[in-house]
Amino acid sequence: MSSFDLDGRRIPIEPGDTLAAAAFRSGVRTFTRSIKSHRRRGLYCLTGDCANCLVTVDGVPGERACVTPAHDGMRIRRETGWPSVERDVLSVTDHLHWAMPVGFYYKVFARPRWLWPLAERVIRRATGTGRLPVRGAPAGRARARSARCDVLVIGGGVAGLAAAATAAAARSRVIVVDEGEPGHALPPGGARTIAASLEAEARAAGAEMLTHHTAIGIYEGASVPLVGPDGLVEVEAGRVIVATGALEAHGVFPGNDLPGVWLSRGAVRLATEHGIAPCARAIVLDDGTGDGAAEALRGVGVDVIEVRGTIVSANGGRRLTGVTVDTPEGRRSFACDGLVLSLGLSPRDTLVRMAADDPVTVAGDAATPGCSIEDAVEDGRRAGRGEPVVAREPDPWPGLGSGGFVCPCEDVGVDELEAAWREGWTNSEIVKRYTTATMGPCQGALCSRHLAAFAAAKGAPSAAGGRTTARPPVRAPRLADLVGGVHEVIDRRTALHGRHVAAGARMDRSGVWLRPGTYGDVAAEIRAVRERVGIMDVSTLGRFEVRGPDARALLDEVLTLDVGRVAPGRTRYLLALDEAGYVMDDGLLAALEDGGYLLTTTSGGADRMETWLRDRVDRRGYRAHVLPRTGELGAINVAGPHARELLGALSDDDLSRDAIPYPGHATITVAGVPCRAVSVGFVGELSFELHHPRSRSGDLWDALLEAGRAWDVLPHGLDALDVLRLEKGHIFLGQDTLPDDHPGKLGLGWAVAMDKPAFVGRASLERMVALPLERRLVGLRFDGSPQRGAPLAVDGRIVGRVTSCTVSAALEEGIGLGWIRAVDGAFPPVLASGDLRATVGPTPFYDPEGVRLRA
């Protein structure tokens, strides 16, 4: 027989069991302890409305045992109580109410101020429900997806399914969302048969069923987030039909939270769905609605006493042992272990109350609590046709007794509401905040009507005495669902992605791109570039073509270099600053033969550069066009002493230094692929970036690898690039820079044409360069193997850190870049990095004269 583990105890599972049903059958009566007073709480509603049965399921806290199907092997933990739910030392707090009056933490811990942080720690450990799993691997963000429909039906009961069938038959696109399966919340028998028929009708008409999904709110639109097993679904609906049914009135009287006190539907469900007797002897408080509870309980062998009247108190300690009732015949006491309450119904309307001006219709029990099956079907049909449904004001709930818990989630009793009112909190919203009533896991399902009735009974004006504001989420979602889709990284892939994977590359996430980190042997990849030839997919570089009569003026404003000095066919290093003079991006500017310009930017900076350029065009009215080409062009960097020979093997064009000078560019054809070859120096060897149509990337890559066999060409990834550029002392923006770096701090003052009259950031730069540098990026040589991020110290005082480092095979020493601060007005020439000695030195470390890249 299948079973699950509950706090180390094996609980057998019968077919159709929920966690709660299986546990109850095995004798479990206390499912939780209350949040403040640590009172025992047992099963109560069995409809998922109350918080009495929240448990941790396989590490996920806050799951409702009464609506969670039981599966073999599950690991269930009851969440409250120390050392256990059954023997809870903290239940002593139930006898300390006198010391903890309502709002006591607002008063007691206000002075001295240091007390609250200590008290908070103690309170947090002693109260609350489940614990988030903060150890181990962090939970990922849930997936998020969008959906659109004409009609969203929330609730797969009779009314909801009738609405769905009718709307779908009228050719509307319909989605039905239900927390379980359609019809699952209905009692066995005729209602379920009708629901099954309506479900079949709806499906046949094309309605989609999203089962095991929960609508947690209704936002303007109507936009409805659904939480399901696969994550978040954000539905944009033309209109919403809420058919969430009704919930039973929560009775408030002394002892109302004792295990053994049941809402009628809960007791009946346990009996009829699972064949379990909720108790041996039950008092069924009959409100005259004849909901059949007594018969259902007798059917499973319960000794039932039907009583009319008003409950005075439920009596007992660990569980219910008796009830005192004011009957028409007078006050009477009954010995029993079950009290079943049928006190009326009210709409499950939290979602509806969130939807102020949205196109929302209510149907079935949610409109008319306790309506007949036939009326629910008719309501649903009407809602499905888009016709109004007349909602009936629910009967008032029975008044509050002399005691008992109004808000079982937060342990707020009648006396606490009274105390709050006496203290001057004479408004239901304020009473809510002061007492925390309605703020627990059930979000006021059980108590919000009571709170409103309490305020009204006290004579509060309607504006101050109504029900408190309903806000999402109506059910507790996982944190992973709440951040579903937020900052979701959707990888961009180059045209060569498949080839990299096939070649065994380790694909790394680099900003928004997936790029090869290495193909297996970083050292070999570096050697190939330094000694022979290597190729790298650099299609991720940002590229923009800028054209028009004002193209030069636009670029002169956005870039720090003097654009007019870049002759056609030549390229220049570019820096773009923000208004504060801080470095925003770098790259290359190529002046094209026909008067246009091609900019390359960093891979991560492309989107921002596009926005920057377009913003300037719009704001300044430049006659210039910015054409993004990042997605359209592939790019492969061919680098190494034999780079020119490799290209020569595949091209008939003139590849000489005169034809493609450094730094410069030319249009050539390589392996039949039209390319703009840009000579670059990032890795410190003769290098050509071949920008070409993305659709030809595969052909070009394959041809380079094939022809490159003569020189043992190797592809390389980001790991090799990191070393190669570091040997040249080149920075990686972001890795080696900070958000407030101006060019002078980075040693890039040479890239700024301060003799230009204006460019973005110039005014700020003028002010900053007049100030002494407090911090700057320097080249470092180490007498050992350095570590990235390691602090740099002078006389034990940390004055900087290593931003990039490696042990260079070409230089046979440890090298790096790092930030250092001035000490007593001067930058220290020697620092300590752990046990290593770091000596500040000039960059580039490798080929400082740049002979190799001009070969």
Next chain:
Amino acid sequence: MPELRRTDLRVVTCLASADALDRLVAPGHGARALRLAPDESAFVTAPETAPEVRREVADRVAALEDDAVVRDVGDGWAAWRLTGADARDALAWVSALPPPPPGAWIQGDVARVGAKVLGEDDGLTILVPAYWDDHLRTRLIADAGAIEVTP
């Protein structure tokens, strides 16, 4: 069941002043004209007619404005066709965008990336930047209900 298949389309973009684009006569050859922004129009066309479309657009806009830019940027786009009676329903599982009727188009979020959706007589064409090609295909297959994928 809707059918999903990759389709080969070219996109000719035209950057010019709003006034010039307002007056630009769209090319023939069955090209779909998309006014993406006041200063940008795109023309979606079959590969075999792309050179003609590009030439026509370039000639026509040159008569209106001498510094307009016309380029075939089709390499930057990936196009997928969703066809069949349920194609619009399939889109509804990956996007809140209302599916455009035949001949119309809309742009916005599809499978959480920026896309352009073109209404066709037999379904929809979805265009995304080529670097999101795999993402769109994967999400359509995973989220858009039962669809038949044609290699």
